[in-house]
Amino acid sequence: MNVQKDKVVEMHYTLKDDSGEVIDSSIGNEPMPFIQGHGNIIPGLEKALEGMKVGESCDVSVKPEDAYGVHYPDAIQDVPMEAMKAVENLKVGMELQSKDNQGNAFIVRVTEIKDDSVKVDANHPLAGETLHFNVSIENIREASKDELEHGHVHSASCSH
């Protein structure tokens, strides 16, 4: 069986940034399951894994446009401290939910706390980064009907 649309794939991966520093890895944990072709993983990786078999591994570099997007300077804003009064234990790195003019929720990260304002960044932490993956395919199976309808993998301990 090959990695293709609607198959449940379990992979081990190690993710490094441009400087070679490990950002994330599944090694030491269970392999990460996803459904191919449903946007569970970033598009550039999905494309690179298409057709691979169990036991195969590969190195894939994914540009920001095919990963977590380019970095938008406009997504960084200064918010008056006044507007942050309700936030408990405000600190750098904290994620807060915000709403745009249409009422859609989005997440911002606190990147700097100043005397009278707080700098927040709505970019994904990995926006603008080229990502370097080493991936090995551990298992491939058919997705169930429910999994395909929901667009995500169900496991014994977690199905919703």
Ligand code: ZN
């Ligand atoms: Zn579900």
